[in-house]
Amino acid sequence: MELVIGTKAWSTWSLRPWLALKKTGAPFTETLISLRQENDMTREAILPHSPSGLVPCLKTDGLVLVDSLAICEFLNEAYPDARLWPTDPAARALGRAAAAEMHSGFVALRSECPMALEIAPRPLDLSAAAGRNVARIAQIWSELLARFGGPFLLGEWSIADAFYTPVATRLRTYQIDLAAYGGSAAATAYCGALLETPEFLAWEAAARAEA
Numbered sequence: 001m002e003l004v005i006g007t008k009a010w011s012t013w014s015l016r017p018w019l020a021l022k023k024t025g026a027p028f029t030e031t032l033i034s035l036r037q038e039n040d041m042t043r044e045a046i047l048p049h050s051p052s053g054l055v056p057c058l059k060t061d062g063l064v065l066v067d068s069l070a071i072c073e074f075l076n077e078a079y080p081d082a083r084l085w086p087t088d089p090a091a092r093a094l095g096r097a098a099a100a101e102m103h104s105g106f107v108a109l110r111s112e113c114p115m116a117l118e119i120a121p122r123p124l125d126l127s128a129a130a131g132r133n134v135a136r137i138a139q140i141w142s143e144l145l146a147r148f149g150g151p152f153l154l155g156e157w158s159i160a161d162a163f164y165t166p167v168a169t170r171l172r173t174y175q176i177d178l179a180a181y182g183g184s185a186a187a188t189a190y191c192g193a194l195l196e197t198p199e200f201l202a203w204e205a206a207a208r209a210e211a
Ligand SMILES: N[C@@H](CCC(=O)N[C@@H](CS)C(=O)NCC(=O)O)C(=O)O
Pocket: 006, 010, 011, 012, 013, 014, 035, 036, 042, 043, 046, 053, 054, 055, 056, 066, 067, 068, 069
């Protein structure tokens, strides 16, 4: 398998399936494309790998799969023993809803607070829209952690946690306090736990080495 990804300091979309793939334990190679190159050069570098012109892209068994959520769902089916989603249908449904809400939403937070693993934490004033995004994330995290008992959203680590790991980096980088947005103490602890998994720490070390 080959996972084509973007600059590790910035590519939130790449981080998600990379974490899931690491959790499967399956061997894979990485192809790293530098994002934010001038003159459309990033797109030109991506296109030979990914017909969407976007990363991530997974190449496996003659398949070329684009989109972080689709790749994670593929991995869940290809590696059932990795339990990337829980076996309980209700937990799985709630996890998929949480991941999909991240995948398709929180636009203000994403644009105002880009993932930037190479910079030191710094405070930032959020717009009202981004503040509402943070409050909704605090609500999702607090409810799921209370329901399933943590330490991750559905109890054991799942694809939902892969989708919220980039959010945790944003909260840390821009010094956003979840408690100020209605988040529980468990939600704050969960944010820290996402940034302490061995897989995320390996990604972060590589991101810092890129700089
Ligand atoms: N919905 C897609 C979004 C992928 C995406 O937007 N990727 C960005 C990098 S994080 C990209 O490839 N940008 C191309 C560019 O910067 O030219 C997914 O989930 O994979």
